[in-house]
Amino acid sequence: METEVDFYELLEVERTADDKTIKSAYRKLAMKYHPDRNPGDADSEARFKAISVAYDCLKDPQKRATYDRYGHAAYAQAQQGGGGGGGGFSDIGDIFETIFGSAFGGGAGGRPRRGADLRYDMEISLEEAFHGKETEIEIEVSQTCEPCSGSGAEPGTDRTRCPTCQGHGKVRAQQGFFMVERPCPTCHGRGEIIEKPCAACRGEGRVDQPQRLEVTIPPGVETGTRIRLSGKGEAGPMGAPPGDLYIFIHVRRHDVYEREGTTLLTRVPITFTKAALGGTVGLPGLDGEWVTINIPAGIQSGEQLRKRGDGMPVLQGRGRGDLVIEVKVETPRKLSTKQKELLREFQQSETDAQCPESQGFFERIKAGFSKL
Ligand SMILES: [Zn+2]
Ligand SMILES: [Zn+2]
Numbered sequence: 001m002e003t004e005v006d007f008y009e010l011l012e013v014e015r016t017a018d019d020k021t022i023k024s025a026y027r028k029l030a031m032k033y034h035p036d037r038n039p040g041d042a043d044s045e046a047r048f049k050a051i052s053v054a055y056d057c058l059k060d061p062q063k064r065a066t067y068d069r070y071g072h073a074a075y076a077q078a079q080q081g082g083g084g085g086g087g088g089f090s091d092i093g094d095i096f097e098t099i100f101g102s103a104f105g106g107g108a109g110g111r112p113r114r115g116a117d118l119r120y121d122m123e124i125s126l127e128e129a130f131h132g133k134e135t136e137i138e139i140e141v142s143q144t145c146e147p148c149s150g151s152g153a154e155p156g157t158d159r160t161r162c163p164t165c166q167g168h169g170k171v172r173a174q175q176g177f178f179m180v181e182r183p184c185p186t187c188h189g190r191g192e193i194i195e196k197p198c199a200a201c202r203g204e205g206r207v208d209q210p211q212r213l214e215v216t217i218p219p220g221v222e223t224g225t226r227i228r229l230s231g232k233g234e235a236g237p238m239g240a241p242p243g244d245l246y247i248f249i250h251v252r253r254h255d256v257y258e259r260e261g262t263t264l265l266t267r268v269p270i271t272f273t274k275a276a277l278g279g280t281v282g283l284p285g286l287d288g289e290w291v292t293i294n295i296p297a298g299i300q301s302g303e304q305l306r307k308r309g310d311g312m313p314v315l316q317g318r319g320r321g322d323l324v325i326e327v328k329v330e331t332p333r334k335l336s337t338k339q340k341e342l343l344r345e346f347q348q349s350e351t352d353a354q355c356p357e358s359q360g361f362f363e364r365i366k367a368g369f370s371k372l
Contacts, residue, residue, distance in 0.1 A: 006072055007054035009224035015068070019059065026055040043261050043314070043321065071117060073228060073244055115142070115206075115234035115243040122247050124217065126254040130286040130312060132219035136212055141245070142234045143209045145201035150239025152205040157196040162187035190238055206235045215247055220315030222259065225249040257286065262321025264311040267328055268293070275299050275329040283325075285310065293325050301329035 008015050011025045029051045031037070038044035057063045120139060144150040153159045161167040165184035169191040172181055183189035197203025213232060221227070226246045233243025251259070258265045268281055278297030285291040293305060304326050311321030335343065352359040 005050065005224050006226065007058055007067065010051055010054040011058065019061075022055070022058050026051060026059075030055075047261065072226070073117060073246070113236065114241040115236040117243040118233045118245045120245060120247050121250060122215075122217075123250045123252055124221075125252050126257060126259065127286055128217065129221050129249075129251045130219060132221075132313075133217045135215050135217065137215055137247075138210060138212050139245075140208050141211050141232070142206040143211070144235040144239055144242075145198060145205050145207050147200045148198035148205065150205040150235065150237075151194075152198055152201065152203040152238065153194040154196040154198045157194075159192045159194055162191055162193050165191060167191040205238050213245070217247075217249070218316060220262070220313040220317070221249045221251070222261070222312075222315070223249060223251045225315070256283070259312060262312045262314055263324055264321070265324045265326065267326045269328045269330045270295060270299075272329050272331050275301070275327070281325075285323075286312075291323065295327070299327055299329070301327065303327050 008017070011022060011029065013022055013025045017025070030048065033044045033048040033051065035041075035045050035048060057067050118139070118141065120137060122135075122137070124133070145152070147155050151159065162169075162184060164186035165171050169184055169187065169189040170181045171184050172179055174180075184191070187193055194203055198205070201207045211232075213229060215227065215229070217227065226248055229245040229247065231242050232245035235242045256266055264286070266283065268283070270279075270281060274281075274295055276297065278299075279295050281293050281295060283291045283293065291307070291310060293307065295305075299305075304324050307323040307325070309320050310323035313320050332339075350359070
């Protein structure tokens with residue numbers, strides 16, 4: 001099983017986006033995740049590399065068309081296939097073409113292609129994304145027909161070699177100056193002819209069957225993560241290997257936490273007295289533990305506190321991201337007479353140095369203007 005993110009989702013663009021949109025989306029994200037801007041942040045670096053690979057593919061019309069047609073899995077496969085060869089992002093394109101040339105499009109020998117890949121959308125909560133989960137899904141998928149083992153021929157009956165193509169599955173034809181190969185029109189590339197079609201599958205070699213599948217959601221998945229169940233897609237024609245099943249993850253919005261990669265963000269309102277004097281606030285953590293946050297005295301509204309290692313788990317990695325708490329200072333909306341008295345007394349004792357931004361704000365602006 002492996003986990004992947006779609007190139008379009010990575011660049012946060014629609015599948016129909018034009019080149020200009022893709023370019024500007026890439027630039028925006030590349031700026032954001034550039035290693036120079038995020039020194040020492042492995043998460044950003046990984047993201048930066050991933051968007052570079054995505055852009056390298058989508059900016060090239062030919063590569064993009066191939067990607068759209070065969071999907072991410074094939075691209076990733078091509079990438080892996082080239083891993084030992086040369087390395088470097090620029091090589092991917094060539095490897096991509098080479099591998100597609102042989103693995104797809106019914107290249108060699110007119111052999112039937114593997115079954116189609118399938119998509120299954122799964123919605124999970126942020127807690128489930130945090131812990132990961134074991135679950136079962138039920139889907140209707142075509143399976144290789146058992147009685148005929150996918151051949152499409154009624155058991156006990158004969159299959160004969162196709163007379164048109166002599167079993168090659170392809171015929172050659174002259175086209176202008178060139179000799180081209182086409183799938184055989186008699187046997188549709190199978191190379192053989194069925195005497196009597198199998199009753200169970202009507203000669204298809206495949207039948208739709210409900211399937212219960214166990215799915216392991218690893219901790220740290222996010223919206224856009226794809227989990228591949230290898231060989232759990234549609235059965236291939238004529239007993240050819242099946243395709244893959246992709247579980248597309250969608251993480252529901254959470255009441256308390258927002259998430260960006262492995263970072264969890266939450267906004268916590270605190271009273272103005274707590275902001276001035278300092279104190280603690282408590283939050284329910286996604287791991288079920290209570291998170292206590294120390295509020296330093298003199299914190300400002302909008303200021304962020306970071307708790308390292310209290311964020312989301314790193315997908316297929318170790319450790320956790322950070323928890324970021326953005327503080328919102330709340331001013332009392334009503335005061336008793338006694339409180340007003342106390343605050344007025346406090347006001348008398350306030351000095352410029354205590355609240356340098358607001359004290360003398362307009363004087364400073366005016367001073368600034370007169371210098372112009
Ligand atoms: Zn034939
Ligand atoms: Zn059958």
